[in-house]
Amino acid sequence: MTGPIDSDSLARAPKVLLHDHLDGGLRPATVAEIAAEIGHTLPVPDVAELGEWFRRSADSGSLERYLETFVHTVAVMQRHEDLVRVAREAAIDLAADGVVYAEIRYAPEQHLEGGLSLDEVVAAVQQGLAEGEKEAASAGTPIRTGQLVTAMRHAARSREIAELAERHRDNGVVGFDIAGAEAGFPPSRHLDAFGYLHEANLHVTIHAGEAFGLPSIWEAVQVCGTDRLGHGVRIMDDIEVIGGKDEYGRPAAKLGRLAGWVRDKRIPLELCPTSNVQTGAASSIAEHPIGLLKDLRFRVTVNTDNRLMSGTSMTQEMTGLVQQGGWTLEDLRWVTINALKSAFIPFDERLALIEGVVKPGYARLGAG
Template identity: 55%
Template structure:
């Protein structure tokens, strides 16, 4: 058992986030100010009380109720200056927690109520990330913030958004995803979008195995060809752990063999019934079995969390030390949708030297 890492130690460590919803990390005070400006009614008008409301509502135990909380964050994301502000603050907040690289995802089709075009949403958000990077660098916390564009799995614009993602390739958009309620909305229903992305050589991840079992992951990987899996914790149901040696299904073998990363979000999984408790969360077994596990926030506002807290929770529960934190961070770098030279530089110039120093301290 490793000695317990402190939260302050973990804040100081460089971290990489691959699964972060932009509309799930809005500052409560920003919500209040924009809502007041546009006349949107919130369930609370004081920042602390509003933060409590989001956490309590998201903590109901179902993905459907969890997703309802986004009605408010989406409502304040309908104007270009608001998109800019939210993106800039998200980059700064992640950087202040020691995140050096983040892929933040959002669904631009949900931000058109005020008359913005899809392109205007993307451009305002990318400009906000650039400003957030600049301010974070100035504050002594450098970060690279990149974007994954989401199509909504219960809607019919996924191919359109996939084309939007490729149009902004190398301008800050690095990939594509589908989000929304997993139950009753299989990834395979959006196969034309994924076929298009494969033809265009654009990487994509798919939410799967969060609230639906291994069959959802099988569709995302075997049918659609996902490069990564958002959550993926239900894969544990395809692994027999009752004997002396784990017995993996062909799907589980394939995901491990092909190094398909699992974007695990521990606190969020507890809120959406992806796991019954942190003590029984599949992340430890998946990590111990050699899957490419990464640790992520999902939605910082709804889960009242940050990356350092997620690692601290795992350190407190499973006795994880620097070796486990480093491996998950390196996993995330290797699975990032950056070009290879950028991944290599991030790994060799930032992550590995920092952890070598932390481990020897």
Template identity: 60%
Template sequence: MSTPLTSENLRLAPKVVLHDHLDGGLRPQTLIDLAKETGYDRLPSTDAGTLATWFRESANSGSLERYLETFAHTVGVMQTRDAITRIAAEAAEDLAADGVVYAEVRYAPEQSQQKGLGLDEIVEATQEGFALGASRAAADGRTIRVGTLLCGMRQADRSQEIAELAVRHRDSGVVGFDIAGPEAGFPPTRQIDTFEYLRQENMHFTIHAGESFGLPSVWEAVQRCGAERLGHGVRLADDVTVGEDGSVKLGEVASYVRDRRIALEMCPSSNLQTGAAKSLEEHPFPLLAAERFRVTVNTDNRLMSDCTVSSEFGLLVEAFGYGWEDVERFTLNAAKAAFIDYEDRRALIDDVLIPAYQALAGDGS
């Protein structure tokens, strides 16, 4: 018999997350502790519950720019080696507790240099934290592997430097590169030389595109820059036409993205907060999923959205009636798009995910 698709069973099911920001997932109490330790005195509250509410309400503005302002506080405490290591360790623990078996967590090293840390030192501290968190999770009977994505901030001019940093640390757990920050006015082609460098170095990369800006952002990311995945990609739906009879026609960009199996790192709660989608019912996720785009389910920022991977799946299950086979499909989509070696992806899919979902769906014994 099929296992009931409850929130607790969703939490226990093995999951893969590709789009999770380290500076968007701090525990509120950790933020308070580190603010005290590091001398950061601009937190809106020193009560963990009140602070969590402040982040959630501030992020619910419907503006990407205001949403991004909340990161001043989290980045503000990520300025010492010990703080970074603690935050990374807790991120790995929290994701593992939510049933995540493989996570790609991203952050911008350039934002943690306010107190003099070097870029390599920041990466080393983060990798140390992820390893520590994975070890603690294993001691509690949970297995997680964390791959790191290094972000260049698109409004700055350091993407090449960060790309070289990613390549330099590719053998210590850094699996890819991304550009983050406001899309409007900062098209991905501003960093086109960096993306050419990454291709020459055989380094994976994803690009935030199609979140607050329209289809041209997606086209540039894919056609000009060569993105392997799209961070959000919500506005790709602008290139999908649904007729009165329910027929669906894809435009050239949408067809290309689907044909090339370019994964969409979709984050439902975050998309509502930033205004990328007006409501969950109007979110393009079900349309793109039905048309067999490689949609994946992600958190974006667990603190700001007060979410987990499981709760994001829960929203989609409740809104669109998805069952275990859909949860499995979206999870396999993420595993197939992960920036790890083919053999590791195959082992994750064949040895971990498929057997687990067969058991949940009642297909195995």
């Protein structure tokens, strides 16, 4: 399909999501209901206004106001039953959006104020995801989910969180992540954790190349041995666009040594277009580097990051790329298969989803 893509096709297209934060994807009504139960004061009382407050705050250009949004979502994710509910609703909402596989990340160390242990947090999230998977299957929208257990890069618990991930790898955890402010907190501060994870043969993704540039990406790739790059949009700092086309019809560009390595090694980029625009990593969806990186055949994937704060979904991310970036259904199929190739579940499970779900799904829409 090379012509216009209608909204129904975009909604029905199978989707794969590798970068989605559990504490960034709550339903506004859930935030309001739990906050009322626990006595947490929200910035606005009305549910409809609350959702808009989250979006305005994330889009305000103020880092302080952006971070404040997570104060409220994390506050309502401290009890066992609340973690179960939030995780269950995440799986259901993603499945209803056409997502067939999702890796959902969160930092267990941020959910201990209600007296839960780290292991109890992971178990509660897994219970919710399993319940959500079951409900989604009953609704005719099956989804497979996995947890990415995240350590905060400004804290000193990364080895502990790595061991937590290993303990739960047979109970829903598919990998490990570090997140938080990049500047001043390089991933190399956590080499003990990464060494442990590599010895345990556990998959790793690292937030790098979002707010900070090439040094963050280089350390994540060459020092810490990451399997994927969370965002990685600043790899563009190592690419010089010459103009015109090369002999393969792709944009003519000169890749620096790091960009060339990332492309050659097929290191996946977990790009989040709407979020990247909000944080200033890109000026607009139309100008987002994802289009050029796709054309240069980096292993590009499309993600939501924080669905509540960005007011987005996978369908909306794809719609923006089609309407503002000129993407085709074949482009969307390609990045979806990229994402499954890059997923942290076993190869046979990835292949089954590619061959049994994604390819047939896009074929029904006229692609592939």
